[in-house]
Amino acid sequence: MAQFTVNPWEVEGEVDYSKLIEYFGTKPITKDILDRLAKYRPLHAMLRRGFYFSHRDLDIVLKEFEKGKIFFLYTGLAPSGEMHIGHLLSFCMTKWFQDAFKANVYIQVPDEEKFLAGRGVTLEEISKIADIGIENIAALGFDPNRTFIFRNTEYIKHLYKPAIKIARKVNFSTAKAVFGFDNQTNIGLLFYPALQIVPTFFEKTRCLIPAGIDQDPFWRVQRDIAEGLGYKKAAAIHSKFLPPLTGPAGKMSASKQETAIFLSDSPESVKTKITKYAFSGGAATIEEHRKKGGNPDVDVAFQWLHIFFEEDNKRIEQIRQDYKSGQLLTGELKQILVEKLNKFLENHRKEKKNAKGLVKKYMHNGRLAKRMREWENI
């Protein structure tokens, strides 16, 4: 049995990702696939470095695209508290695909999910958090005419009928097995998966979903029922979890301040948190570190740079070597991350301010949004 738990509402323990590929029945992202992707756009660090490590039918998506068949992208954000760095990664990946393939992007903001999952937030609190979350997404620069962002409670008139058709095909036994539900699960959360599946049917073309591997159960159910409803099986690419500051196990959590860097953290707060909490792969003393070197594989500062914040392959390898050899001290490594993070956050806050006017386009009157406000049903 696994020493870890991964489902949409729970990530615990140190995840063995190759075991997860086996358990979930997905495929690893191979060099061949990366080479084919690279034809359209220089690979994002998250692809080059294996943070996106697993997929379903990405090979088919590429084969279809090579033959002129387009696809669309779908991802989402379930608001429950302050937005942290980890929340942004699937959006950055989705944006990369939109830029590479000029694809439509649908972004679901399920503003009921975390209430139903019993995360201690009210619907009213979530509503405010969702507004901020959407502004944060808008800051990333999606194409305003090819991107539609919606909140479940406000878009429910369009979602409900297709959700009913989906729900009709999923019984409690299946939901229990796939999502880890039990007899204590409330009937709202039991129904919720139907709503998260609906956007995979927004177009008759194939859907590609960049998201954390924990979301895969939804796509498994989708793939079981899609063809029966006259649609295509969704494709997905799965990311690992950005390790929490506190160490390699589990997932960052908005409710545990010390595990995450929030988009609203000040430069000082970033410095303090990284210095204080970021789990180190360094030796106990400077002398020992200089002698034996550090371990980048467990060092969270190195991992964050590797996954996202240092895009330059040469530079990250240099950092790795210097850290391993003991030339680079833990404090110095952390300082590299602090600078990268603060630069990223400063830029993000600037873009966010600029993007405020875009929210209406993404949600209501961009070309795709307008079409989706008329969308009736599957």
Place this chain on the structure above:
Amino acid sequence: MAQFTVNPWEVEGEVDYSKLIEYFGTKPITKDILDRLAKYRPLHAMLRRGFYFSHRDLDIVLKEFEKGKIFFLYTGLAPSGEMHIGHLLSFCMTKWFQDAFKANVYIQVPDEEKFLAGRGVTLEEISKIADIGIENIAALGFDPNRTFIFRNTEYIKHLYKPAIKIARKVNFSTAKAVFGFDNQTNIGLLFYPALQIVPTFFEKTRCLIPAGIDQDPFWRVQRDIAEGLGYKKAAAIHSKFLPPLTGPAGKMSASKQETAIFLSDSPESVKTKITKYAFSGGAATIEEHRKKGGNPDVDVAFQWLHIFFEEDNKRIEQIRQDYKSGQLLTGELKQILVEKLNKFLENHRKEKKNAKGLVKKYMHNGRLAKRMREWENI
């Protein structure tokens, strides 16, 4: 154990109504309650003759009303096929209460329920059936400024958030125990009860629900959670089932033509069906009937007259005596019902034609409908 099954999606066997009062923990409608109701309006036959036989908190509703506290009415129609006589009865009862107490009436048309319950109809088929159902309800003469009719799929934007708050408080175990769900129940039907409970929270005043006793599980759950949400426990009055033409067991079914009289049945069809299918309490031959008499207690034609179609107390008692004594033959008894039924249906069709213009008022621009189109949340 009971030799019958009663839940919202299944009525089977010959129902023992006094046992049902015991199982469900409701109260019988007493003479005292009837006397208090009669102060406001001459009692409807369905009350006088015990067709509405059980209640929850109707005594409290009356006590509150006597002190000047108003209440509101709520009932519904789940479309699945042609509308039959049995479908109308709860609306007639609701109309009686509206006339007596000048109360607001909310009518839910859950146009997804029977699809989720696997009744072999598509959402698209239900949609057409729902339109006709609403016209049939409009024909009954509800106050256009005090009545709001809505379909779940079109009003879902208003229903969804409160449904989420309700669903959060009901887990699978409870739903299983109360509604007879099992592991094969689909996740849409599992969520559905939350939507049927929402209208009980449309006003802060108390809700009174006239409906068949099979709907009581919904009100039981409502009463468990209402006060926690800052609302009042719903009151209910429960009817028996109008016996199917074919005999005293079960419920009329739109999918079994021979069990029901449909609102669209022609006078000839009514005559044929009653003559051919109506279960008779008469003797095998005319000679034997003249000698031994008939049994009105099992005779469906008599039951229908008694429950609804012969309002005059003296006349119905005369019919009972004549049938029991053998003076009235089965054919003659059936002919009385045929005439009553055809007169009722002719009048209903006339009113339906007149009421077409009213549908918009009930659904959109009557005084109550307008208010409810603005209703945001609980």
